[in-house]
Amino acid sequence: MKAIVFILFFVLRVVVNIPDVRGQDDGSADTDSLAARYAGYEDNEKCFTCHGGTIYEFTNPESGKKMRRLMPKSRVLSKKAFYNSVHHNFSCTDCHSYEFNTFPHPSELIFEEYMNCIDCHGGDEQFAEYHFDEIQKEFEKSVHYSQEGNGFSCWKCHNPHTYVPIARRTEDITTVVKISNNMCLNCHTNEEELRLFSGAKELDVSSAHDWLPNQTLHFQSVRCIECHTQINDTVMVAHLVLPKAKAVQKCNECHSQNSILMATLYKFKAKEERRTSGFLNGIIINESYVIGANRNKKLNTLSIVIMLATLGGILIHLVLRLIFIKNTKHGT
Amino acid sequence: MGHKLYLYPKWLRIWHFINLMLFFILIATGLSMHYSAASGWLVSSTGKAVSNVENGNFLMDFMTAVKWHNIAAIILCFNYLFYLIANSYTGNVRYYNIKEQALLKKIFIQARYYAYGMFKGEPHPFPVNEERKFNPLQKTTYFITMYVLMPLLVLSGIGLFFPELIPDKIFGLSGLLVNSLIHITVGYFLSLFMIVHIYICTLGVTPSTLFKGMINGYHEVH
Numbered sequence: 038m039k040a041i042v043f044i045l046f047f048v049l050r051v052v053v054n055i056p057d058v059r060g061q062d063d064g065s066a067d068t069d070s071l072a073a074r075y076a077g078y079e080d081n082e083k084c085f086t087c088h089g090g091t092i093y094e095f096t097n098p099e100s101g102k103k104m105r106r107l108m109p110k111s112r113v114l115s116k117k118a119f120y121n122s123v124h125h126n127f128s129c130t131d132c133h134s135y136e137f138n139t140f141p142h143p144s145e146l147i148f149e150e151y152m153n154c155i156d157c158h159g160g161d162e163q164f165a166e167y168h169f170d171e172i173q174k175e176f177e178k179s180v181h182y183s184q185e186g187n188g189f190s191c192w193k194c195h196n197p198h199t200y201v202p203i204a205r206r207t208e209d210i211t212t213v214v215k216i217s218n219n220m221c222l223n224c225h226t227n228e229e230e231l232r233l234f235s236g237a238k239e240l241d242v243s244s245a246h247d248w249l250p251n252q253t254l255h256f257q258s259v260r261c262i263e264c265h266t267q268i269n270d271t272v273m274v275a276h277l278v279l280p281k282a283k284a285v286q287k288c289n290e291c292h293s294q295n296s297i298l299m300a301t302l303y304k305f306k307a308k309e310e311r312r313t314s315g316f317l318n319g320i321i322i323n324e325s326y327v328i329g330a331n332r333n334k335k336l337n338t339l340s341i342v343i344m345l346a347t348l349g350g351i352l353i354h355l356v357l358r359l360i361f362i363k364n365t366k367h368g369t
Numbered sequence: 370m371g372h373k374l375y376l377y378p379k380w381l382r383i384w385h386f387i388n389l390m391l392f393f394i395l396i397a398t399g400l401s402m403h404y405s406a407a408s409g410w411l412v413s414s415t416g417k418a419v420s421n422v423e424n425g426n427f428l429m430d431f432m433t434a435v436k437w438h439n440i441a442a443i444i445l446c447f448n449y450l451f452y453l454i455a456n457s458y459t460g461n462v463r464y465y466n467i468k469e470q471a472l473l474k475k476i477f478i479q480a481r482y483y484a485y486g487m488f489k490g491e492p493h494p495f496p497v498n499e500e501r502k503f504n505p506l507q508k509t510t511y512f513i514t515m516y517v518l519m520p521l522l523v524l525s526g527i528g529l530f531f532p533e534l535i536p537d538k539i540f541g542l543s544g545l546l547v548n549s550l551i552h553i554t555v556g557y558f559l560s561l562f563m564i565v566h567i568y569i570c571t572l573g574v575t576p577s578t579l580f581k582g583m584i585n586g587y588h589e590v591h
């Protein structure tokens with residue numbers, strides 16, 4: 038069997054000239070083509086030599102000895118993730134100080150201020166559909182903004198090095214949900230991260246949501262932000278994270294015909310769907326099942342028609358009985 | 370002049386009573402969940418979210434519906450299990466035997482009687498006796514109800530309880546969706562059955578005879 042597959046594969050390769058990718062190391066291997074594709078590639082290689090992995094090496098100029106050191110996790114960047122991200126065309130020093138080009142890096146660089154999304158994308162016409170300015174405004178109204186002084190910024194959720202607009206690119210809602218929720222849980226279940234911004238101890242997200250039936254299913258199927266943000270018409274993903282007390286707690290905000298999910302999680306799909314078929318609830322139907330929101334109009338109508346027909350039949354029978362059978366004693 | 374047959378033993382009457390009470394709860398709460406909230410889209414046709422839409426409740430609060438549906442459902446599962454065991458153990462199951470010669474034809478005869486013959490004063494085509502508690506139509510309906518629809522209802526209900534038991538995809542559709550569709554459809558047909566069942570039960574010697582029978586155990590034959 039294996040041999041046949043191998044031969045078939047070989048023939049196929051010859052015929053359609055498929056490159057042999059078996060065993061190839063993803064991003065790192067095909068250096069030449071990466072260099073051709075990405076503007077900053079060669080510059081960046083210098084940085085990736087140390088920051089591309091968890092261990093870096095250098096030669097001590099005084100002793101001439103080779104030294105190996107661990108790279109702190111927060112300073113490691115996967116090359117593959119970077120070149121797959123939206124910012125793949127940048128050189129590291131487009132955003133970071135040019136002085137990082139020297140090694141060891143000058144110590145004043147610790148004062149380097151990170152740029153925020155809005156520093157480049159404010160008023161950005163090219164990416165107007167993303168509504169960066171609106172997102173910034175929302176963020177400024179959100180609970181997270183109160184921690185801005187302590188260093189809370191876009192980067193806490195969106196890593197600029199690896200960012201991919203997942204909600205727009207992925208067909209699969211489950212993946213969107215997972216990635217989105219992990220963003221929140223990264224800090225909200227991590228005491229160290231959380232302490233950076235508040236005195237709060239590690240939050241027990243699970244017991245805070247005890248009231249929610251079928252918790253696991255909910256966590257897999259919808260994002261935290263479905264309930265914890267204020268819906269916004271313009272932006273794709275709401276950023277106005279509300280205080281705890283204002284979170285959605287009524288089941289039928291989602292479990293209803295006018296489910297808020299249509300304006301949140303399924304927003305992008307909803308717009309597509311409305312354009313093509315004008316039928317709304319169909320979207321939720323194919324992805325998952327939301328009691329109360331997945332209402333198939335045709336089936337519901339049919340069920341009511343059958344019910345009425347049955348009741349009508351019973352009524353007719355009853356009338357006939359009253360007319361024809363004066364004496365109702367007949368027995369089944 | 371009628372005489373009486375003891376056809377509904379105590380265990381059956383108790384099962385039946387619990388069953389119908391649970392059905393009332395399950396139907397009311399099921400409907401409430403299914404038709405939760407008033408009509409109108411939260412997202413208007415321009416794609417703008419309409420804020421402050423009041424989400425109404427149908428019959429009761431969603432959470433209440435879920436709670437009582439769950440409670441009633443769990444009791445129903447045990448009650449059904451009890452029925453299955455007792456029905457076999459006591460031999461009452463023999464009345465449900467649908468392996469019978471020319472069943473379809475007999476069903477038709479019975480249906481014709483309900484639709485026509487009874488108004489003409491024709492005699493009952495399949496009179497009740499110790500060996501035949503149900504006429505062929507009734508028997509087939511009870512069989513389908515108790516041995517086809519109820520298992521489907523209970524199993525799909527358990528699927529809703531434990532979504533992790535359901536395969537992710539069934540026929541390329543979301544497993545949750547297929548399971549829920551089965552649950553709602555079967556629940557619906559059982560509700561339909563109940564309505565017709567109650568009506569047919571008024572066709573006794575007097576309209577209340579059969580109901581009394583289900584209380585005291587005796588079937589009255591004339």
Ligand code: HEM
Binds near residue numbers: 438523529553
């Ligand atoms: C006559 C009997 C029943 C009817 C009419 C009925 C109907 C329904 C309906 C309409 C829903 C809402 C689904 C939707 O509209 O999207 C539902 C949900 C549900 N049903 Fe039933 N059902 C019945 C019996 C049962 C039984 C026997 C079980 C369990 C063994 C069960 C377990 C559930 C569960 C777990 C849910 C999900 C919501 C919840 O957790 O309460 N149901 N049912």
Ligand code: HEM
Binds near residue numbers: 377381385388515567
């Ligand atoms: C208010 C609701 C109901 C009423 C008033 C009612 C009434 C009756 C009556 C009077 C009988 C005895 C006559 C006969 O054998 O046909 C009966 C039998 C029966 N009913 Fe119901 N019923 C109700 C609900 C249900 C429901 C929800 C089910 C099942 C899902 C059900 C299943 C049966 C079965 C299987 C029998 C035959 C039991 C036996 O003798 O083995 N009933 N019912």
